[in-house]
Amino acid sequence: MIKFEHVVKDYNGVTAVDDISLELPAGKICVFIGPSGCGKTTSLRLINRMIEPSSGTIRLDGTPVSKIKAEELRRGIGYVIQSVGLLPHMSVRENIGIVPRLLGWDKQKRDDRADALLELIGLAPAVYRDKLPHELSGGEAQRVGVARALAADPPVLLMDEPFGAVDPLGREVLQREFLSLNRELKKTVVFVTHDLDEAIRLGDRIVLMREGKVVQDDIPERILGAPRNEFVREFVGADRALKRLSCFTVESCMHHAASLDLSALEDGRPPEGVQVNGTGTLWIVDAGSVLVGMCRRSEGKWSDVREVRAAELGVNTLSSLRDALSRLLGRGLKAVPVLSEDNRLIGEVRLTDIEAVNQSDGYV
Amino acid sequence: MRLACEKTTALGAVIGIGALSLPFLLMKENRVALGVPYLYHALPRGPHMLLPLTLLLVILATAFFPERPAVRAAKIVLGQLYLALMLAALSLAGAVLVAPEAFGRVSPSSGFWLAAVAAYILIQGSLKNAPIGYPLRFLIGVAPLILVVGMFLGGWLDSLAVVMEFANRQDRFMSELATHLYISLTAVGLATLIGVPLGVLAWKQRHLEKPVFGGVNALQTIPSLALFGLMIAPLAYVSRQFPLLRELGVSGIGNAPALIAITLYALLPITRNAYAGLAAIETGVIDSGRGMGMTRVELMRYVEVPIALPIMLSGVRVSTVQAIGNTAVAALIGAGGLGAFVFQGLGQGAPDLIVMGVLPIIALSVCIDRGLAVLISVLTPPGRKDILDD
Numbered sequence: 005m006i007k008f009e010h011v012v013k014d015y016n017g018v019t020a021v022d023d024i025s026l027e028l029p030a031g032k033i034c035v036f037i038g039p040s041g042c043g044k045t046t047s048l049r050l051i052n053r054m055i056e057p058s059s060g061t062i063r064l065d066g067t068p069v070s071k072i073k074a075e076e077l078r079r080g081i082g083y084v085i086q087s088v089g090l091l092p093h094m095s096v097r098e099n100i101g102i103v104p105r106l107l108g109w110d111k112q113k114r115d116d117r118a119d120a121l122l123e124l125i126g127l128a129p130a131v132y133r134d135k136l137p138h139e140l141s142g143g144e145a146q147r148v149g150v151a152r153a154l155a156a157d158p159p160v161l162l163m164d165e166p167f168g169a170v171d172p173l174g175r176e177v178l179q180r181e182f183l184s185l186n187r188e189l190k191k192t193v194v195f196v197t198h199d200l201d202e203a204i205r206l207g208d209r210i211v212l213m214r215e216g217k218v219v220q221d222d223i224p225e226r227i228l229g230a231p232r233n234e235f236v237r238e239f240v241g242a243d244r245a246l247k248r249l250s251c252f253t254v255e256s257c258m259h260h261a262a263s264l265d266l267s268a269l270e271d272g273r274p275p276e277g278v279q280v281n282g283t284g285t286l287w288i289v290d291a292g293s294v295l296v297g298m299c300r301r302s303e304g305k306w307s308d309v310r311e312v313r314a315a316e317l318g319v320n321t322l323s324s325l326r327d328a329l330s331r332l333l334g335r336g337l338k339a340v341p342v343l344s345e346d347n348r349l350i351g352e353v354r355l356t357d358i359e360a361v362n363q364s365d366g367y368v
Numbered sequence: 369m370r371l372a373c374e375k376t377t378a379l380g381a382v383i384g385i386g387a388l389s390l391p392f393l394l395m396k397e398n399r400v401a402l403g404v405p406y407l408y409h410a411l412p413r414g415p416h417m418l419l420p421l422t423l424l425l426v427i428l429a430t431a432f433f434p435e436r437p438a439v440r441a442a443k444i445v446l447g448q449l450y451l452a453l454m455l456a457a458l459s460l461a462g463a464v465l466v467a468p469e470a471f472g473r474v475s476p477s478s479g480f481w482l483a484a485v486a487a488y489i490l491i492q493g494s495l496k497n498a499p500i501g502y503p504l505r506f507l508i509g510v511a512p513l514i515l516v517v518g519m520f521l522g523g524w525l526d527s528l529a530v531v532m533e534f535a536n537r538q539d540r541f542m543s544e545l546a547t548h549l550y551i552s553l554t555a556v557g558l559a560t561l562i563g564v565p566l567g568v569l570a571w572k573q574r575h576l577e578k579p580v581f582g583g584v585n586a587l588q589t590i591p592s593l594a595l596f597g598l599m600i601a602p603l604a605y606v607s608r609q610f611p612l613l614r615e616l617g618v619s620g621i622g623n624a625p626a627l628i629a630i631t632l633y634a635l636l637p638i639t640r641n642a643y644a645g646l647a648a649i650e651t652g653v654i655d656s657g658r659g660m661g662m663t664r665v666e667l668m669r670y671v672e673v674p675i676a677l678p679i680m681l682s683g684v685r686v687s688t689v690q691a692i693g694n695t696a697v698a699a700l701i702g703a704g705g706l707g708a709f710v711f712q713g714l715g716q717g718a719p720d721l722i723v724m725g726v727l728p729i730i731a732l733s734v735c736i737d738r739g740l741a742v743l744i745s746v747l748t749p750p751g752r753k754d755i756l757d758d
Contacts, residue, residue: 054659078661089656093674093749102670103660136751152660162659 005030006051006160006192011060013046013216020046021057022216028209030159033186033193035207037200039239043216044196048162051194052081064160079103082153082161082191086168088145090137096122096148097133103156121151126181143174150182154189161193167202179205200240204228204250212236225251245362249326252361254319254353258342261352263287266296273306274299283338283354293348295341318343319353325361328353374431376493377443381428384450384486388420390479393458396529398471399718405477412464414457423450427490440498444508447490451512454483455519462527473529475720487512502745506738513731529720530727537709537724545728548705551698552691555627559634559687564680566635567642577643584636592633592694596701599625626703630694634687641683645676678748685740692733696725706732 006028013021021043028034036044049055050062053074061068069077090099100121101114109117119129125147137145146166153161167175183206186193197203203210204224212220212227220232228248231237240247262280266288269275280286280301288297288309295314300307318341319328331340332355342351392411394403409417427446433439458480466472476484491512495505516525525531534541563584570580590598604620607613618624649672657671699707709725712718745753 052659054655075661075663078659080661083656083659085652085656085659087650087652087655089650089652089654089659091653091657091671091674092650093751095751106661106666138751149656 005063005065006194007063007066008047008050009061009063011047011050011062012058013043013050013055014058019216021050023060024216024218026211026218026221028192028194030192031190032208033183033195033206034209034211035195035197035203036211036213037197037203038213038219040198041215042213044198044211044213045164047213048164048194048196051160052078052083052162054078075106079106079156080158080160082158084146084149084153084161084163084166086165088137088149088169090140090145090148090152092137094137095133096127096135096137096140099137099148100152100155102152107156117155118151121154122148124154124185125151127151142170143178146170146178147181150185154191159192161191163193163195165197166195168197168199175202182206200247201250204247212239224248246326246329249329249358249361250324252325253321254323254325254328254342255321257325257357257361258321258351258353259339259357261285261287261339261341261349263289263293263349266290269309272309274309282356283352285337285339285352287341287349287352289349295343295347295349298341314341314343314347317341318347320345321350325353325358329355329358332358372432372434374435374493376489376496377431378428380447380486380489380493381424381431383489384424384427384483385421387479387482387486388417388424390482391477392479392483393461393465394475394477395465396473396475397469399473399529399533399720400716403475403477406461406465408457408479411457411461414460415453420450420453420457423453440494443490443494444498447487447494448508448511448515450490451484451487452515454480454487455515458528459519459524462525466527472527473532473720474527475529475723502742506742509738510735513734530724533709533713533718533721533724541709541728544704544706544708547703548692548695548707548729548732551623551626551630551703551705552688552695555630555691555695556634556638556684556688558627558631559638559691560684562631563635563638563683563687564642567639567644567680568646570639571643571646580639581643584639587632588636592629592697593700595629595632596625596698599629600701603628621702623703625701626695626698626705630691630698633694634691637683637686637690638680639683641686642676642680644683645679646672648679649675674749675752678744678752681740681744681747685737685744688740689733689737692729692736696729 006026008024008026011021011024012019024043024047036047038044046055050057051064051069053069056070061070063069064072064077090096091102094102097115097118100118101109104114104117115133119133122129122132127144127147132140132144132148137148140148146169149166153163167178170178179202195203195206207224210220210222210224210227211218214235220227220236222230225248227236228240228244228251231240231244237244259281262278262285264274264278264286269288274286278286284301286299286301287295288299290296295312295318297309297311299309317331317335319331320343328340332338332353337355339352339354341349342353344350388408390407391405392408393406395406396403408420423446427443427450430439430443430446458474458476462474465474491508495508498505500508519525520531526535566580566584570577587595600620603618603625607619653671653675654667657667662670695703695705696707696710699705699711706725706729710722713721713723713725
């Protein structure tokens with residue numbers, strides 16, 4: 005656990021960090037966000053003593069960081085920055101092995117660790133271990149940067165806009181990968197960004213800062229749903245309702261879906277007497293419960309059965325409600341199917357569910 | 369079907385064939401006499417005309433073969449063989465020609481020099497893009513030099529005018545060579561001691577960047593003769609005012625002004641590359657190094673030195689070659705060095721004496737340049753080989 009106690013940082017009369025007190029829980033991703041110059045990066049760099057505070061104390065598991073030798077402290081904390089900063093003259097494997105090398109591990113152990121980490125971040129060790137940084141794409145370099153930070157298995161990771169230099173598509177992939185990686189590793193992550201979508205996607209906690217002060221420190225849903233003041237309201241933007249939907253997964257409001265086996269169709273229509281729910285949507289599945297079509301009932305009549313491409317229409321349990329909403333609106337549907345990885349139908353999300361979440365408590 | 373032709377080798381071979389039709393050497397009765405030209409086929413002794421001609425035609429043929437390892441090896445060997453053949457012709461014919469004359473001597477003429485150019489092109493061409501590592505590549509590059517030095521030491525070149533000039537000045541030659549090396553290497557040493565901190569300063573204190581580089585750039589624009597001239601008056605004055613300095617050898621002419629001027633010239637490449645070396649380290653690399661817990665010393669060892677040192681040394685390399693050349697001019701203000709022979713030869717109208725001064729200067733430059741290139745390549749980490757220019 006990381007604890008800020010009345011931390012102040014002055015630069016020649018300019019206050020970058022102004023009396024911050026915070027508790028960052030262990031094993032969670034905590035995102036510092038705010039406009040540029042708000043002190044988020046300074047706060048991050050105070051933790052591993054890249055910057056020393058003017059006053060106040062930062063504690064790491066109870067010990068003031070100022071009591072730990074700076075180099076020792078940093079070797080025990082993973083550090084990832086936007087420009088990655090891989091050493092250009094060292095191979096990927098040597099780069100990942102830097103902190104272990106500083107810690108005095110022998111070469112065999114370092115190399116094994118590097119290979120294991122490459123595997124973990126999804127880069128084949130045989131292909132990547134001997135590459136040089138300039139041979140990597142932006143996304144690959146950033147993955148290696150994360151692997152390097154994890155090399156000595158530190159309990160804490162500091163990440164300063166780590167995905168900021170990667171193109172938007174690649175960034176989303178990296179965010180997804182990092183999220184699932186940390187679900188497994190359970191590191192205490194302090195993450196700095198100015199991208200609200202990124203903060204919502206990754207953060208268990210969001211610390212919104214302005215002019216060196218913490219404006220609101222909360223879970224993402226409440227930052228979006230219950231902005232504390234005008235500044236937060238403005239920062240999260242007019243589309244905060246939409247953004248807030250990103251905080252919820254499909255899983256949280258999935259319903260049972262009405263479905264019918266393909267073989268039960270009569271003349272291409274469902275037989276009379278098949279029950280549908282309020283949305284009037286009936287999903288047609290094949291013998292393996294894979295979604296293949298749909299039809300709708302309105303004013304007591306069945307429409308023609310339409311063939312559908314499951315992968316294009318469906319969402320999965322971990323998709324955000326925002327994703328589901330965009331599909332609903334895009335297709336003009338009242339419900340979207342929720343599918344397993346192999347496209348089997350497991351439920352549906354309805355427009356009415358999303359409306360309900362939107363009006364749920366916390367939203368002002 | 370179109371023949372693929374490797375142009376460098378073809379060019380070298382064609383030049384070599386052309387060279388055979390030019391005067392190969394000059395026979396002189398004494399050191400200032402005008403020489404009598406001899407064409408290659410008219411030489412009294414030495415390998416028959418058909419031998420080099422055949423060799424060159426074979427080399428020309430290799431230019432049209434696909435680049436297999438065997439063809440490459442043949443090119444390397446044949447190029448060296450061609451040079452050896454030309455030197456043998458010079459040596460054998462010279463010995464016969466000078467025998468009857470008391471002060472007789474021969475000088476290589478346009479045919480030989482052109483043949484030397486052809487050999488250079490062939491040897492360099494054979495090394496170009498060849499997958500050969502550094503030690504071997506270096507050996508092949510200096511093999512011609514070793515050959516010439518070996519023939520010289522073995523007395524095979526004694527009929528050459530330039531060798532006779534050398535024989536008459538052997539003692540002075542060694543001392544001038546020592547002076548030359550002393551002046552140029554001391555100047556580079558001083559320039560390194562001043563230039564590297566200057567480059568580092570310009571990097572760390574951004575507001576000093578302009579004045580520092582303005583200064584060293586301005587120094588570079590002064591012609592070397594003018595700079596030597598400019599040194600004379602102030603140093604003569606200083607030497608008169610401070611007897612202690614005079615005791616140490618500081619005066620308007622001689623070593624002191626030469627050292628100062630050459631040091632000033634050597635500053636620009638060294639300062640610029642010291643700066644460039646540091647500029648090559650991205651700020652993110654330093655930041656992440658510190659963030660991973662490197663101490664100041666570890667940061668130097670793992671980050672700064674591997675990235676910046678090769679670039680800094682390239683500056684020293686450029687400066688050294690430059691300083692060796694500049695030192696030749698310094699002989700004009702009485703500093704000594706190999707340039708002294710050049711100016712003496714100019715004064716006496718003895719071209720062979722000029723050549724005798726110039727050849728070791730070239731040899732010195734080439735050796736030191738190659739030597740430093742090897743050192744730099746060894747010190748450059750694998751991931752930074754792209755910064756090497758050769």
